[in-house]
Amino acid sequence: MNTSSTSQSTQAQCPFSGAGSNAPAGYPVSPRAAQFDPFEDAYQQDPPEYVKWSREEEPVFFSPKLGYWVVTRYEDIKQIFRDNITFSPSIALEKITPTGPEANAVLESYNYGMSRTLVNEDEPAHMPRRRLLMEPFTVDALKHHEPMVRQLTRQYVDQFVNDGKADLVEQMLWEVPLTVALHFLGVPEEDMDTLRKYSIAHTVNTWGRPKPEEQVAVAHAVGNFWQLAGQILEKMRKNPEQPGWMQYGIRMQQTNPEVVTDSYLHSMMMAGIVAAHETTANASANAIKLLLSHPHVWQEICEDPSLIPNAVEECLRHNGSVAAWRRLATRDVQIGGVDIAAGSKLLIVSSSANHDERHFADADLLDIRRENASDQLTFGYGSHQCMGKNLARMEMQIFLEELTLRLPHLRLSEQTFTYVPNTSFRGPEHLWVHWDPSENPERHNPAILGKQHPVRLGEPSTHSLSRQVVVQETEMLTDDIMRIRLAAADGQTLPRWTPGSHIDLVCGDLGISRQYSLCGDPTNPQVLEIAVLREDAGRGGSAWVHQHIRSGLPLHIRGPRNHFHFDEQTKKAILIAGGIGITPISAMARAARARGMDYQIHYCGRSRKSMALLASLQEHGDRLHVYPADEGRRADFASLLAAPDADTQIYACGPQRLTDCLQKICESWPDDALHIEHFHSTLGKLDPGKEHAFEAELKQTGMTVTVAADQTLLEALRAANIDIQSDCEEGLCGSCEVSVLAGQPDHRDVVLTRSERIAGNKMMSCCSRAIDQRIVLDL
Template sequence: MTTPARQPDKMSEGCPFHQPADATSQATMTSPTGCPVSRDAAAFDPFGASYQLDPAEALRWSREQEPVFFSPKLGYWVVSRYDEVKAVFRDNLTFSPAIALEKLTPAPPEAVKILESYGFAMRRTMVNEDEPDHMERRRLLMDAFLPENLEKHEAWVRELVRSYMDHFIDKGRADLVEEMFREIPMTVALRFLGVPSEDAKELRKFSVAHTLNTWGRPSPEQQLKIAEDVGQFWQTAQAILDRMRDEPTGEGWMYDSIRMHHQHPDVVPESYLRSMMMAILVAAHETTAFATTNAFRILLSNRASWNDICENPTLIPSAIEECLRAAGSVVAWRRIATEDADVGGVSIPKGGKLLLVQASANRDPRHFENPDEFDIYRHNSAEHFTFGYGAHQCMGKNIARMEMRIILDEFVRRLPHIHLVEDQAFEYLPNTSFRGPTSLWVEWDPEQNPERRNRGVLESPTHFHIGAPIKEDIVRRVVVAEVAREAEEVVRVDLIDPYGRELPDWSPGSHIELVSGEWRRYYSLCGKRNDRHRLSIAILREPSGRGGSLHFHETIKPGDVLHIAGPKNHFHLDETAERYTLIAGGIGITPILTMADQLKALGKPYTLHYCGAGRRTMAFLERVERDHSEALTVHASDEGCRLDISTTLSRVAEGEQVYCCGPERMLEALEVLAQNWPEGTLHVEHFSARSNILDPDKEHAFEAVLTDSNVTLQVGNDQTLLEALTAFGVDVPSDCCEGLCGTCEVAVAEGEIDHRDLVLSRAERSAGDRMMACCSRAKGDRLVLAL
């Protein structure tokens, strides 16, 4: 959240950097607010080798110690963590995009004269304009980018990819950048825009110059050459635009823009057309070319992931999102503060320039578990910032996704045996914001090409949904290693990788979604975290349930192949509290046990209350008594030892945390009691959701106004808010779709909410400033959302 901030009265106030006692190691520089600059911040150089090689790794120290800092070498405030980057992106009034295309390295007078000689007149574009102009234009020009209007491009993009592959598929060795990754995005961009393909060669050469000119640090001599190329780029783009304006009946986005210019000249003026003609070519070409190259490099460097995709191409959408998270082409973007503000507790003065390093935010462990691991099964990869966020999120994100998915699909079918040439050097264009190697050499044995034996590999290509990945497709294959009885009606199921590989690490409170045919059910992980080759869950047989537990109890046996989604964690353990009370009711012991294990390992004080109908029904009781006897109280109803919640928790103090997983009546009693506790003390996890099936006869339609996007959507009586947002192309993260996990939370600015989730507390519901899009609705006819 970003809020106006006053300047600190003293240098020490509002300053995240605390000078060490040793005077010899104190910082000697100060930021524009007078705050001392730390040594790491003073040393930070975005044009240095470490940042150019791996921006996220170069800023690891920042994510851990100083997530917002002033860089004297750059003259910018650098923002490195996920939440802070998201907050700045969302608030495009306080943090204007006006400097997004400003040259990082000022041009010498000679370069300015060269640009003037070409009539260079770059003005505002979709990328760097403020509200309300930005959204007014965006609404008029958005239709071509909507998912339903992009589907018509899929067939010819695939044919284009195949034609390029045909040129080198029998060679056995190729530089994929030179052969196709540089070519295809430009060709797709030109066709989408309606630009004749014969202009591609010149435009491709000039777009590289534009990248270096805007986000690089060229020498004065280099600036003169770059100015010539940028000037020619501008001149060429304008000549193309003039030809298109002479024949305004053509098809393509630029033709749409020209027609909108004639209909709404005040909203889409000629200067805007001329600037966009140049800017969108760079945006559509360079970013996708780099992203595709990065994706292939990281996938071919993680052979197990590549092999999994070859075996199951439906994983391609999630694999592409993980590539964009782990090695995206858009490294950083820029904003300027329009007033004094606060970002992550750091005071930013009016006029302060910010470098938002998306590559660093994409590796923030506060948002992505195990962020340094490359995992194509990661459930929330699509929450990366490579496409930006908020009102200025990349309009062409779904075109880029479509291109990358089709290219990867063709390769895993036609060249599954491809591999990287060993010991090749990777070079990058030196700049702050766009990243991708200038070449990518691969090799393969043409005799092993599948189509030499079976031309059927070219038939029935994978059809991909336009937009973010479908979460149901992101599943990992596992094998049942053991099924063991843990209590009456409870079995433990141990799962391993079919190839003996390590499974993902997970944190206390995590769960997986177990998939078998049409059955999908959530189960908490309850094994030992130090065993990376095995995941353990416990399943309670519930005869009166929805049938999932019965299916798994009756059918699962060792050797069975199943699928899982996750691990995921919506029940995080805060490890910074002073003391803890853990309460488990029945099968709710599964997440609570892992929390107890972790607190014991950390040496934290805790008490554990385990409640059940009787010891025979209480899973893992022997292990709980063995490992946590000093902290444990067993409450077995058949022994007359029921938990008195009011008495047990009569004195919950500041700094204490209470975690509970159990039946609804237990959680409801705790929520009533927690009204008198400090905010944020109680944390609960529910066994299951209430019925979330919409009955259109009992619902009413309502209007959802998206303030950040300046768009109004209609939510029908037969659809959820989440479904309406997704259909429009708004990427709202989601997981359970049952109101249990909190993933799909959206901020509400106005309107009365009909809360139907099991996530928010009473106080949070009363505040009326957030809701779960998957299940909650409007009580009235209108909600205003901060989206």
């Protein structure tokens, strides 16, 4: 099984009337857009829910209250992050609420001169500085911080472990990240209360809406912060060989004074103190609040600490500390089909992107086994992605490990959560928890204090992350097709999925996994349903399924995930299946019927007896067209698809001879009107005698990997200790996808659509190569 599809994009021009006073000329503002206010408590409490209407109805809109365009969908936001030339980060630290002359005078009295930093700097200045200052953030360089983080965390837990209640923000989650940040930066430990006050003031000054009477006080705090940062920097200059990122920057200045300037170091000192601890403190508080709000999930990570790395990733996705970023359009451009003029300001709500159902199935569900949780945009994306992301991951993993080890009986206390009002950064000001100290495991088994699990630096490995299910029942639909219903082993709900999704089924002692399309009801979260055709001449997976799977058998699966997306907004759908290819098509037909869509089903098979799900498909009435070969019925797809129709999408799954025929017939149709799910592919077979070696530059890590003529890109990346998920390794399943920033891929998969191949911004690392000698990857 494999997937190849992307929904046809739709133009999203504003359909509403009633222009706001600050709206661009001629642009109508909808009532919801007119009311959008990120300083309202509803936004602070739950940004993704606050803009859910936008993701569903108006993903790009103008906010008159803010004077910004607001973007809420995943793909639009990722594209903005990817293109830092068109979408300049220069306003990322600009005050979103302009301050009055009195506050400005206060800042001037402190000689406040915050200049560009890695966060808001344009090219060509940004990347040379980033590369020069990146080394302390690499995985190898971060490893030696782990013992210090563990020791600090344990010391703070020691202070309240026997109290029975604690405000985790006040008593641990603010001060530990702050201390770690100071150590990482190389700053002597100063007064934490003062630094905390200054950090909050900086956040409010930049991203908040301080009242006029508050602005002067905020300005004084920011001015003092600026002066303190300068004083600390001067101390560091006297001994630049000491450890710390700022000392590293001072040493780099000695050899590259034109790149690392005095004003740059001063600004980075101040920005670094905030960035290195505040977002981590907030992210940790958000994560613990979220996990304790789901007691069964908390219990899972208590019992199995190996789940913690991906739990951290899922918490960053579901309830991260960065709600939004800002960008400036440098030219006229379209986003999601909406025309945006040069000079327009954008609020890109990355927390909303993290809840976009188009990318994250059942996005509102907390699923610590979610395979694509690390696709979250909380750290940003592209060349401005957070440099400290792996330090934050380390701290969050250690916090969760320590708390689940020593306080597995921790509970969330009843309370009202409050947040510092601002557009971009969020975390509860207090997080009260309680427990019964008499149940502390260390009182009965002091040896547990010696336990620790290795921290996963970098994105967690999803290849080894699986979900346990149990076979609820099996049924032979035909002589050689078995339907299998799977339920969660713990009785909890399973992730929701969308038509076209598949799971990877781990085939027991074979040590392999195989991909099978889901064919049940996407709205039923209690079961997942697949149908498996026995192929004795296949690769062994289907034979194992038919030989071993019985009711009650425990299994492991990965997913669901979807590379064969069904656009439920399309006007008309033609659904074509051959043989076992009916499995994903049946789910699409169910969705089309539920939505009242104009659709047809064309199902080809050897005989009615061999055609699975035929009985249940009768509910579609005369929309169903069946072509059993033994009855002499043949589908005339050439006639059916003779006239291209821009309003029609075609979805097909079946043998290669069927899909090859459809591809030829649809050559004159609009790009990506035809979506195909493949079973087999030989395109990715490697013939070393006909290949050339090439280099893959890994933009985020600064590494360059050589891919030999007899080696796949996937193999080369793994040899360089870059974790890339894969399953089929034939260009079928899409799990090994990597993003391409420069260079032209030689596509050899059957996953990507025609337009995706032309765009050239992603490739399958298991089989595809570079056309030329070099390619740049977003890794």
